[in-house]
Amino acid sequence: MRVVRTPAGEVAIDSSGRSAGRGAYVCRTAECIDNAIKKGALSRALKTPLPTDLRTALIAGIADPTNTTIEGGARGQE
Numbered sequence: 001m002r003v004v005r006t007p008a009g010e011v012a013i014d015s016s017g018r019s020a021g022r023g024a025y026v027c028r029t030a031e032c033i034d035n036a037i038k039k040g041a042l043s044r045a046l047k048t049p050l051p052t053d054l055r056t057a058l059i060a061g062i063a064d065p066t067n068t069t070i071e072g073g074a075r076g077q078e
Helices: 029-040 041-048 056-062
Strands: 002-005 012-014 023-025
Touching: 002 041, 012 056, 023 029, 023 041, 029 041
Parallel strands: none
Antiparallel strands: 002 012, 002 023
């Protein structure tokens, strides 16, 4: 799943994978999301402090049945 910091400075889930801004990818498990937030990896990748409700939004993004993003292989092309 891609998380993006828009040019306006907002942090959001990028369901299309093509939104403008600085993006970071995180795997689609709650454990992975928790680790990325707790260890600061997501904040470092986006070069911005994360909103406090981002974890909730990311977990909701995992469970969203309308999210039809297809995950690729190691390079995203497979």
